[in-house]
Amino acid sequence: MxxxxxxxxxxxxxxxxxxxxxxxxxxxxxxxxxxxxxxxxxxxxxxxxxxxxxxxxxxxxxxxxxxxxxxxxxxxxxxxxxxxxxxxxxxxxxxxxxxxxxxxxxxxxxxxxxxxxxxxxxxxxxxxxxxxxxxxxxxxxxxxxxxxxxxxxxxxxxxxxxxxxxxxxxxxxxxxxxxxxxxxxxxxxxxxxxxxxxxxxxxxxxxxxxxxxxxxxxxxxxxxxxxxxxxxxxxxxxxxWDLATDIDFPIDAVYTWVDGDDEEWAAKRNRYLGGGTELNPDSVSRARYTSRDELRYSLRSLEMFAPFIRNIYIVTDGQCPSWLRTDHPRVCVVDHKEIFDDPSVLPVFNSHAIESQLHHIPGLAEHYLYLNDDVLLGRPVTADKFFHPNGIAKLNPSTYRFGLGPPSVEDQPVDAAAKQNSLLIGERFGKVPTTKFKHTPIPQRRSVLEELEREYPQVFAATAASRFRHPGDHSIPSSLHNYHALLTGRAVMGRLRYTYLNMADAEAVRKRTRELLANRNHDSFCVNDTTTPGDDTSARLVDAFFRDFFPSPSSFEK
Structure with a gap:
């Protein structure tokens, strides 16, 4: 009935x-x-x-x-x-x-x-x-x-x-x-x-x-x-009563952020380009560092739809958004110098390098979500979307594969790093990863990353010292952590309803933003800009969409 x-x-x-x-x-x-x-x-x-x-x-x-x-x-x-x-x-x-x-x-x-x-x-x-x-x-x-x-x-x-x-x-x-x-x-x-x-x-x-x-x-x-x-x-x-099915452990959020329009930062980056190492063009694309105020709206989405988050850490290279309330009791801006084991390798302009050190953040919870600033929540979500009550993480696999064969400069940097992870996991467990993970908030176990760093100190050190994305990098929190946690019983596959906006395709952006605004039926979405389109149509569409989808300033804003 x-x-x-x-x-x-x-x-x-x-x-x-x-x-x-x-x-x-x-x-x-x-x-x-x-x-x-x-x-x-x-x-x-x-x-x-x-x-x-x-x-x-x-x-x-x-x-x-x-x-x-x-x-x-x-x-x-x-x-x-x-x-x-x-x-x-x-x-x-x-x-x-x-x-x-x-x-x-x-x-x-x-x-x-x-x-x-x-x-x-x-x-x-x-x-x-x-x-x-x-x-x-x-x-x-x-x-x-x-x-x-x-x-x-x-x-x-x-x-x-x-x-x-x-x-x-x-x-x-x-x-x-x-x-x-x-x-x-x-x-x-x-x-x-x-x-x-x-x-x-x-x-x-x-x-x-x-x-x-x-x-x-x-x-x-x-x-x-x-x-x-x-x-x-x-x-x-x-x-x-505290029930066996309750999730009562603290969960933090960690962002990596850069303001690519900062002239001082851009000049510093340019000084280190052209060092003789062959790189995939995507590794140094300006689109990788473009800021469209995504962090502002991602923080709005977090406050609106994920009130279970305890503290928010924003990891930057000495930068801070002008609109951010740094006196907010739940927000902490963390400089690269505070978390890199070897600060002499700085500065780095490589997300793989920065990500390899995130678990060093002082005071960070054992359980946390890692987000790029272009990842946003689309509707109310609960902690059990990301973790089980016993702390096991819920991963969100993609239908896309990173390909077979040795890592090379011809691979997209994200694929080359995933191949490096696959080699490491294959040697350790006798099982070969082939699948990417969705660009969502990524549930992390700090103890898993600490264990990985003890087992593979050279991997962490080399990736941390990689100034620009390089075929020898490992993508540690977004892939290596996930497979290691999965194969050691600390993660399982989950399900998060997700979609992706490719800024290089303005017509697809127009259609997808309309659908998101009309339906509000996705847990998370990503506004990813890996290539620069010929005009600013996508940027204008996304700016208008953000204002409509997240209309209320958060308590994190001045």
Whole structure:
């Protein structure tokens, strides 16, 4: 039954997306007049090709802050109305669950009718999320769970996230009451747990599955408190437990960044060119160092969609973006001199060299994500996209191969380095890597890199001393780490929905940015510029796309 209703919902959604945007907007404007009159900060917009009402978010945006704000508003109203509640564990990412005694359903529905109907909020029913009107609330008032939220937009640009990051209002029953109800047996049969009748009598019974249990016996339902977004809320003992499936270890983010337009840096680079070593032209292409403010927008994406990140390290050659708040408590700018074991090899203009030293960053967590500044997140992601609860990393293999044969100057530098890694891994494990990895945030284990450096000190030293990309380099964090971790049981293959913008193809950039903006259905994407196009069309398209896709300045910006 559930799968059938889910299929019907997808069919209806697909049909709605085929209706021209102008017609969708006109129909919504006619149906949402009362919402627009009563709801502050609402505007007509679209999300995943469907016309919606969206509320404007002011200031830096985080999906966690959004969910927390929904919880705070609703629970404040509950407290004012004298309605008992507790914060339950939610099975959904960046989404809160509020448990309310079933005996207070009538008062709760009345509160929702007064404060939430006809104000731009959405209610989930069998057709998906629909605008919450008095009529729809009355039809759904007997539901055991009411799931509400809103579409959220920045000060300008498109909607950044939908109502899934709101809250679930759950009406919990006393087990003794469930046992007495005429349909009690069928209700208990639907639970994912079997509890003896003697336990049920003293238990609270949940209306839907949660990460802990649907039946909370006396010892698990003792009153407790939990802090969410700086506010203290009542909860139950069981919902304060650290679960075996929780990821509670710190995860940092590390960026490498260069401002290729810095004249002093460019002059320094030019002084070292032409040293007599034969290089692939891509190794010294100016496109490799072009900055289009990608770091600014990548940091926005991190704050918006990955609030689990603890600290952010930005590794540079004595440079710092003019817009960056260096006093931010979560941001640290790291100079190459601070992490290179042998600073005498500096300066280097080779990402392979810089990457080989990242695990030397003081204070860096055991688990972290490595990102180039041209890698961005496209929608909310959770830590379990990158790591398992036991710390094992989730890798994202590409469908592309780096080729066979010995590394040579004719290879693209990334392929030559991958071939070098393959030779090393083949000798060590008797297994031959052939596959590239996607250009996504790369989950890293610091201990794996430290182990590799102990085993292959000459590889790390030679790569670190390689001033420009060279066929003898190894790509250490993006490939060697991954295969070594995989073959020593510290990584497995994962799955991240990803896409790639090739700046050399302006028409493809135009099409892909439109799709990304309209659908917002990729976890990550990369804006890669390895060759310089004949005009600036791609750059203008990407600049406009960034402003629309990430409309809110982050707290990392001045």
């Amino acid at each position: 559930t799968s059938t209703s889910s299929l019907l919902r997808r069919i209806r959604t697909a049909a709605r997306r085929r209706v021209p945007a102008g017609i969708q907007t006109a129909l919504l404007r006619g149906a949402a007049g009362s919402h627009l009159r009563k709801g502050a900060g609402l505007r007509l917009s679209s999300y995943q090709r469907i016309a919606v009402l969206a509320r404007t978010w002011k200031g830096p945006f985080s999906v966690q802050d959004l969910a927390d704000s929904h919880l705070e508003r609703f629970t404040s109203l509950l407290r004012e109305a004298g309605i008992d509640y507790f914060v339950a564990r939610s099975g959904n990412a960046y989404h809160h669950a509020v448990g309310i005694p079933a005996r207070q359903r009538t008062e709760t529905v009345a509160l929702l009718e007064e404060h939430y109907t006809d104000r731009g909020y959405y209610l989930r029913n069998r057709n998906g999320y629909v605008l919450l009107s008095r009529n729809r609330l009355r039809k759904g008032r007997d539901a055991d769970v009411l799931r509400i939220g809103e579409y959220t937009a920045g000060a300008h640009g498109s909607v950044v996230t939908g109502p899934a990051h709101g809250l679930s209002i759950e009406f919990w029953e006393e087990g003794s009451r469930v046992l007495k109800e005429p349909d009690g047996d069928s209700r208990l049969a639907e639970l994912r747990v079997v509890a003896p009748e003697s336990v049920l009598r003293e238990s609270l019974v949940a209306p839907q599955l949660n990460p802990v249990c649907e039946v909370l016996p006396a010892e698990a339902r003792k009153p407790a408190t939990v802090t969410v977004g700086g506010a203290t809320h009542p909860t139950l003992e069981a919902f304060t």
